[in-house]
Amino acid sequence: MSSRAGPLEGRSVPKLAPSECTYAHFRANHLVPNTPCLFPRALVERWPLFSLWLHVDGTLDWNYLASRYGALDIDAVDLGSPADESSPRLFGDLLALWRRGAGRAKYLKDWHLPLAVWREGEQEGRGKGKERVRDELYDVPGVCLDDWMNEWEGSDAARGDDFRFVYAGGGDTFTPLHRDVYSSYSISTQIYGSKRWYLFPPSCTPFLRPLIAEAERQDTAVNCDEWSEAVKAEFRARGLTVVEQHEGETIFIPSGWHHSVHNLSHPTFSLNHNWLNSHILATVYQALADEAARCRDAIDDVREMLVEQAQREGGGEAWWRREWEQAVDELIERSEGWSWPTFWRMTLSTLRNLNVPFSVLQDRAASSRWPPIPSEARPPVAFVVAQVRPLVLDFRKRSQEEWRWLAGLDEVLSGVERELERLTAAT
Known part of the structure; x- marks a missing residue:
């Protein structure tokens, strides 16, 4: 052609x-x-x-x-x-x-512009923003409805992006x-x-x-x-x-x-x-891992200062590691616009929307900027599980152990693991 x-x-x-x-x-x-x-x-x-x-x-x-x-x-x-x-x-x-x-x-x-139009609609009443975007601008094409980024961002009106x-x-x-x-x-x-x-x-x-x-x-x-x-x-x-x-x-x-x-x-x-979406999740994961490594190298002097401070003040590894991982995470966030906590929260949000009745999706998306995604606009659930599971295992084995040191991340990752178990049992 x-x-x-x-x-x-x-x-x-x-x-x-x-x-x-x-x-x-x-x-x-x-x-x-x-x-x-x-x-x-x-x-x-x-x-x-x-x-x-x-x-x-x-x-x-x-x-x-x-x-x-x-x-x-x-x-x-x-x-x-x-x-x-x-x-x-x-x-x-x-x-x-x-x-x-x-x-x-x-x-x-x-x-x-779609976000600006959505906000105008929301001023008229909760849920009106999505109608305004649909009636004035466009409907999201079905071929790209399976969008983990916009589904996650759109699920919470407090997030302004x-x-x-x-x-x-x-x-x-x-x-x-x-x-x-x-x-x-x-x-x-x-x-x-x-x-x-x-x-x-x-x-x-x-x-x-x-x-x-x-x-x-x-x-x-x-x-x-x-x-x-x-x-x-x-x-x-x-x-x-x-x-x-x-x-x-x-x-x-x-x-x-x-x-x-x-x-x-x-x-x-x-x-x-x-x-x-799940088709490129491993690629996105690796890109984030590469950026994390770059950020660690860029501020390695900060880690050295934190270790020295911990030694002077009698603090153990838990003290300086928590500070160090937070500093790295903040640098990744500034350079990329997101970091590991956002990646895994996005993944958890998507997994929770798989293998549930469409009526439930409609309820969950009632105040969202993103439309509910029917099962026919996604790959098979088994495919999604097969893309996510190796990344969870790899992340748990990372020597940096970000899941241990970043506040709330272990809980999020445990939620991802529970959802994978649920989806595996259902397929």
Whole structure:
């Protein structure tokens, strides 16, 4: 199947037919092998935002966007002149720039518009936020409902984050080469305009790291559009795929795939999710373990000071280890946005929602930002158990014994173990 990539762009990303927009097909052909794909407009054609944000002829409804969201605060960056202090602080001001053809270097990234709409709805009454998002923006596609991150974050209104964003950029903007947070998946639906994606399978990562490190040293970013044809050919031979994404299409970026995204029209709008589930839990676990090791090395001097202090004051290992593990955990949290306690609480939350009646899930999700996930939108329970159990065993055996020293983590891990026993007995 063609992704409309040109002859110089190497392999193509499969573009699914409407009949293939099912969880079963997606899981077998893309989640399990961890390969990208393009979904057709059929996946999202009923989303309200298409009729609200666009006119019948496909042009932007500037007036609607300005009246509905113009007063919302934003944090747009200017990729053309970083010292520019005139970047708009309201979405309406950014729209005004784009409407008159200006602001081509302005980029609004990671805008939590669904969360803002949800909060507005909640002000009308508990549970109204989810209705507002559904009626005004979109429904989460069934193929990515099995999202452990958003299910966990959305289960508690007190947590003020989620992993779904609007990206809106001028015609000269791009997202530099990167790999998604937590080694998660991402899915991006193009609402208006078009984009070019450079996709690199994990086998390319060793060859990309030096380029990214050098760009960081130069305080710049890797722009794949600027590569010579020789460099592009070298990476095409290693598996690089380049694909153009058009309005209504949804692209799936697998776990661990580096990518760079370039806006081809002025402006562009897309709705993005980062997400993860049991298929990549081991990869996410290893990424967190690697970050934990890096953080330990970075502040090893703190451990030495704590040991010396404990010796002076007559404290034992329990005293300094608890302080040390907490310091490491806080550094991981700052660098990654989560750490071991969050990972295991997320896992426990998901396991508790497996093998229970859907009516129970509906009750539990009544005040959540995330819809209940039916069993047909998840892999078999036995598969999930088989992914989680080895990680629990490995975590219990870690020499750092974080489960022993971090407050409440042993209780959470014991809960995970009980849920695994429950699910095993039921399958």
